[in-house]
Amino acid sequence: MTAARDIEALIELMARLPGLGPRSARRAVLHLIRKRGQVMAPLAQAMADVAARARECAICGNICTADICDICADDRRATGEICVVEDVADLWAMERGQAYRGRYHVLGGTLSALDSIGPDELGIPRLVARVREENATEVILALNATVDGQTTAHYIADALQGTGVAVSSLAQGVPIGGELDYLDDGTIQAALRARRRL
Template sequence: MAAPEIDRLIQVLSRLPGFGPRSARRAALSLIKRKESALLPLIDALQGAADHVRNCSQCGNLDGTDPCGICTDERRDAATLCVVADVADLWALERTGAYKGRYHVLGGVLSALDGIGPEQLNLGSLFRRIEGGGVKEVVLALGATVDGQTTAHFLSDRLQPFGLAVSRLAHGVPVGGELDYLDDGTLIQALQARQSV
């Protein structure tokens, strides 16, 4: 019933995370109804991102410059390297303002089911950065999933010969969490990582 251009817009939008066919239709209609205030600015923003955003050749972050702003920031601690699975994880850590070191984006995690092995991850440049000297600690900020933990163990083993301090993010009871609502795996992690008070 819709024009082919509208159908194409709906199809493209439905490929985005969080969009199914219904939400893609709603978004497409909203964009078309508000052409001047929504659709045209979106087109400009998409074109700008396509033209200027690239992966940082050092860490894998997305930025308008290469190397990225984090890698070139002299105030960042170059001796600490935080390894994350993807750029969304880097952005999440940056939102906290608590980490002042540098990053390395793997581009995923090891997953036998998805056919992702070490060759598919951004590991070569990670080891080159470490071999280049200056890195004293590697923080493994990988998810508490089976694949995330497998990747953390793999990296921990591979980093051992470098004589670095290797740490990982704490896992367990979230701030404000009630024990009754937590899954068994989270409770086990919390018990194993308990601290003195």
């Protein structure tokens, strides 16, 4: 033990955050203590507030501090499109892209026989019901380009077949700024298959 017991306990809690190890947690806590008035107290307060109020949006599964998230509560986003993402981090990534103007459905994972995650755990029946209720025009599958993600995408496309909704998925290809020399073979194959006439 190098610091007082309660400071050491705080360092240990900080060290469990992703992206911080014991060394950077110590550095962060020292920084916080030096600025305990301006930074540490407001951070503790903000954290306590969010811990007490954070929950999942009852409609889409996004994380928010109200019953319904800002996106589901915003009438301008009732475009008839529902974008299906694996988790909230992916929803935030889509929002940062600032290209999508519709609403979301957060699965909270992918189908996995090993971890016994089935359609019910992912709320896929709820998604199908939501498509019918909201008369959705398009479901955009924005799942990770992994085996699990694509398996889940196929399952959802099948499950939605009876509803008549259009189902699409994000394009696969060369990322913006990507150099062919550094891309894996699968991406090059996918980009070639999906080539577009100019």
